[in-house]
Amino acid sequence: MQQAALTGSRVSDSVEPFATISGSDDTMIKHLLGFALLILCLAAIRLPAAGAQTPSLVPLTAPDPKILQLSQAIMCETIENFKPVNRSVVFPVSQGTVMCFTDFDVVAHETEIYHLWINRDTLVYRKRLILKPPRWASVSSIKLREADKGPWRVEIRDAEGRLLTTLRFSITD
Numbered sequence: 001m002q003q004a005a006l007t008g009s010r011v012s013d014s015v016e017p018f019a020t021i022s023g024s025d026d027t028m029i030k031h032l033l034g035f036a037l038l039i040l041c042l043a044a045i046r047l048p049a050a051g052a053q054t055p056s057l058v059p060l061t062a063p064d065p066k067i068l069q070l071s072q073a074i075m076c077e078t079i080e081n082f083k084p085v086n087r088s089v090v091f092p093v094s095q096g097t098v099m100c101f102t103d104f105d106v107v108a109h110e111t112e113i114y115h116l117w118i119n120r121d122t123l124v125y126r127k128r129l130i131l132k133p134p135r136w137a138s139v140s141s142i143k144l145r146e147a148d149k150g151p152w153r154v155e156i157r158d159a160e161g162r163l164l165t166t167l168r169f170s171i172t173d
Contacts, residue, residue, distance in 0.1 A: 068131075069106035073156055075169045076101055079139055089169045093149060099141040100154045100167060107133045113164070115140040116155040119148065144171060 076084035076099050077091070084101040091098050100115050110132050117125040117140070127140035142148070148171045156164040 065106060067106070067108040068111060068158060069104060070102060070156065070164045071105040072101065072103040073165045073167055074101045075099070075154070075167050082137060091144070091169060091171055092173065093144045093146060093171055095144060097141050097143055098152075098169070098171070099139055100156075101137065101139050102129075102156055103135075103137040104131055105135055107131045107136050109133060112159045113138065114155075114157045114161075116157060117142055118153050118155065120150055149173070 074084045074087050075089065075091075077086035077088065077095055078097070079085065079099060079101060084099070100117075102113065102115070110130065113129050113131060115125075115127040115129065115138075116123060117127070125140075125142055129138040129140065131138065140154075150171060152169050152171060154167045154169075156166070158164060
């Protein structure tokens with residue numbers, strides 16, 4: 001029986017398949033070192049003892065209403081005299097624009113919020129808005145295209161990423 005070369009060259013038909021080693025010595029050593037590293041990493045993970053309590057994930061708390069309080073969040077066609085006009089949850093693409101209006105009754109200090117415009121679970125637009133004391137309203141908008149038809153949502157989040165509210169709406173023909 002012939003000896004198989006460790007260079008990865010083709011072995012003749014007379015050699016059994018188990019006698020061949022594909023790749024070079026360096027490649028094999030790299031694979032073995034990688035495997036050994038994986039084993040060491042897995043061994044380093046400490047699992048809780050039987051019966052021990054595992055720490056639970058603590059959900060982010062809502063912002064203190066004395067510091068930041070959202071009083072209104074509305075999807076609308078436009079803004080006139082600092083007020084939302086034609087509130088809706090369904091907007092025709094021919095409308096051309098959709099607006100998200102947020103009003104905060106309490107703003108203790110200058111801070112920021114985010115309007116996250118999400119279409120079919122894909123973040124399309126992230127608008128950072130600055131709020132100033134003692135009370136502040138903010139607006140963000142998108143221009144509508146034919147490709148925008150379907151379900152949308154706008155997540156309103158504070159500076160720490162806490163979800164304040166979610167507005168859902170659809171773009172149609």
